Amino acid sequence: MAVMRDMIPPFELYQPTEVEDAVRLMRQHGDRGWVLAGGLDTFDWFKDRIKRPEAVIDLAAVDAIRGISAGEDGGLRIGAMTSLTDVAESADVMDRYPLLAEAAGLVATPQIRNQGTLGGNIAQDTRCWYYRSGWPCYRAGGNVCYAATSRAMNREHCIMGASRCVAVNPSDTAPALVALDAEMVVASTSGERTYPAADFFIGPDIDIERMTVLKPGDLLTRIDLPAAWPNARWYFEKIRDRKSWDFSLMSVASSMRVEAGMIQDVRIVVNSVAPYPVRLGAVESAIRGRAPSEETGQMAGEIAVEGARTLRHNDYKVALMRNLVKRSIRDAA
């Protein structure tokens, strides 16, 4: 049972300064090691004594993976250790990818954004409280989902993409990065790999214990944003119980290219409806060639929620998703 304590159990602390050293240490310790970025997710686990790694690899001194620089082909490269505040307040990001700046700026509180990193934000674990209380559910390696039962408290849980586990991805920046078609660059001792953002997040059907492709030994080094669509319209909205310091109940991110009043290209992504950010491919195909109007939005909302399956306490999410998708098309500016 999880008991919040002040004392974190002891571990060996490593503070590498180079990516190569970090991945070597990560490989050396495998699943008994832990990567530390801003620590906001990490220290919860440690203080609750639910995760007890033998070694912690602190990325704070690895300068090569911090900061924002110009990418190839007019894009932008954001180091995984860049703070959420730096992402939200970067002139380059605000100017060319306002969708991401908005999403990063809506994360929690200023203090959390100062400390939290973009890499940590997208690699963070789910907030399902059964799991975070240390209950031995599927995601913790067990054989039951406490949140999917008829008596469970599952207001925040998913309405699609479930496979035994019904937890949702909590990140605000994740849907924005998928909508911007970002690429995640991952280093390990066997070299560097790149994943389209949509493939970086995985569902419980593939691996019930992970939310991303990152395995022990994998270091997310940077996020590459491709050149932005010229004159793109965008929309980001986060719904939460409180106006500050709260995870989203649902968020939507859209990026749209409109010419002569018609949608030429579009990417719409909804988060906190599934264990991963959901890109709405069917909606995107249906609305290409149409005006970004109330009617198109209405139709898109209906398509978006097809196949949604609610739990005991979260049927409100269907109506919410329908409306958010509508607004993400109608109100994109």
Next chain:
Amino acid sequence: MEFLRRALNPWGENVPIGVSWDLIWAAVIIGAVFVVAHALLVPKKVGAGEIDESEAKGLPDRIQRHKPGARGFHWTMSVTMFVLLITAFFPVIGIQFPWVTIHWIAGVLLILTVLYHIYHVFAKQDIRNMWIGRRDMKEGALGLQAAMRRPVHRPRAAKYPVDQKMFHHAATILTLGAVVTGVLMMYRVDNFLLPQNTYMFSDATWGWVYVIHGVCGIGLIFLVIAHVYFAIRPEKRWMTWSMINGWITRERYLENHDPERWAVTEADGAGEMEGTAAGGGTGQPALSDKA
């Protein structure tokens, strides 16, 4: 090495949650060691009897060993078994894909094939063919000595040699264990056949359900390795072929089977009469075990 995976449930009880995955490797290693040791140590031909020409009189050239229904069952079950093993264990060893739905659907198909098999055995075959009697045990003991290169005369078998009967029974127990627990586990996962019901058992009982499912699954890894190995061993390939085309030659029959224990009449000829021959038009199973 741990045998069980355990966890503290929300009430602080230490309950089993499944079998330790290290046992997968144990089964693979034991299987590999068994195959290598057997291949190196056991002579290819273990003292088969000579053919007595007088016994051959009146026997057809080809003798039906497996009816089409039995062969259909065998291969359908093999496919579902491979699918079940792959979907169960590949994700554990790091080859990840969405496995649960394919797994339980293959599980349901396995159950259907097993039900068909039970019907077929009672309706069209003779269940006594698989019983292990005193003569089988003697045959087994002598076979073992022959395999250890002792100078013994190995008796001929009934329709099924004792090692095949033992394999059959081990596979039956493990498959039934996996099937019964698998059906219960269907109550845990989303499917359109059974409703989700987590509260059916206590945490510890559920844990044992998962343990038994895992143990049976891991046991089947070993059995499948051994079975495939014997199926491709040169001196056993004629049996494997008989599971494909249904028949064995008269020579193979006389060399390996005791006509007293597996009586064959002319009507049991295969080939052009395949599938209808056994029973000799009497409606009775002709390939009976008279032991």
